[in-house]
Amino acid sequence: MRLRGFRCHTVVVSLRKLFRRTPRDSITGTFRVTGVSVTRDEDGYGSARLSGVLSGPEVPARALRVGRRYGPGEQVPECGDEFPATIDREDPARYGIVWPERVSPTAKALWNEEYAERVAAAMRLGLEPSVVPEVTGIGIRELAKVAVERRYGRDLLPDGNRQITAEEATELYRTGVRATATITGIDFLEVPSRSMPNDEASLANVAVRVNHPNGSEYTTTARFGFRTAARRAQIGFVGARVPVRIDPQDRARLCLDSPALPPLPE
Structure with missing residues (x-):
């Protein structure tokens, strides 16, 4: 087959040679x-x-x-x-x-709004605003997704720490490091009831002071769920001492050790 007097193969090879760029x-x-x-x-x-x-x-x-x-x-x-x-x-x-990525005024305003939300959440936990990472490089669609995740309690914690999922918690009940922690700050989230297991359940960001089995003490953040109003009344307050399981790969991440919680009063 010919194209204006050239073989197709010749045209392809010529284009490849013209635009070829290697490291x-x-x-x-x-x-x-x-x-x-x-x-x-x-x-x-x-x-x-x-x-x-x-x-x-x-x-x-x-x-x-x-x-x-x-x-x-x-x-x-x-x-x-x-x-x-x-x-x-x-x-x-x-x-x-390579110029810096351009940011529209709309995206910048949304970044500032997201940052303000995290700072406010951190301060409600008694944390310094300086622990909140700056929000940059996120597109408008990603910021909209973050807003939805926050509404349902699936977003990052105020200091950027990633919460333990239900699946991860199940694994940590088996492999996590046993420890105790004291709640030093708590902020209950306004989560739609349809996303909770029952009408009494609640979700909260917490700041905790952890007593590690190795003798060290440190602070971190987590997200705790309370299945009933009675459980919330039992441990959902500043000063409550609770059992936790620590991620052996990252001690900043932990979950409430639900199987080890004391029984509820009758």
Whole structure:
């Protein structure tokens, strides 16, 4: 079969040769900003002209001027900033600069809202705001998912600690390290009743001081579930001393040792 006088095989091979790029063809360099000129319109959008030097091993340094568009609230590079760059070894005029990920004002506002939620939750547990990790790099869809998970008590703990799932707890009853812990802070969650095992059940974030069998003492966070109002009244308060099982791979993660709880009063 022919295509305008060329064999199809020849066309494919030529395209592969034209666009082929392997790790040997490129090297990693940097683009260092030496000058910035920005113009913005009334809506806050603007254009930046960045002067700088592109350099890398085995290629001569060259001066560049590149243009970038920036939206309201986006940070414009400053003189002295450096960004990674990929440079074609055979043709240094072919390059790519790796700019920081752009964040829309909407996404940034949602990040701030999510961070504020975690800080408030941490403070209700008596923790310092500094223990809360910053929320960055999450898209709007992911943030929406986090909001849903929080509503149903499946999100990360305020300090970023990952709660023990029901399946993991079952395994820890068998393999986890036995210890006791004192609840130093408790924050009951508003979880839809349809997601709970019964109408009396409740869920809470807790800060605990753990007495490890090796003699050490440390603080961490967890999420405890209380199946009945009686169980909540028995151990669901600051100062309650409870049995726990610690993840042998990560002592910051633990669960309430339900099989070891004292019987409820009749």
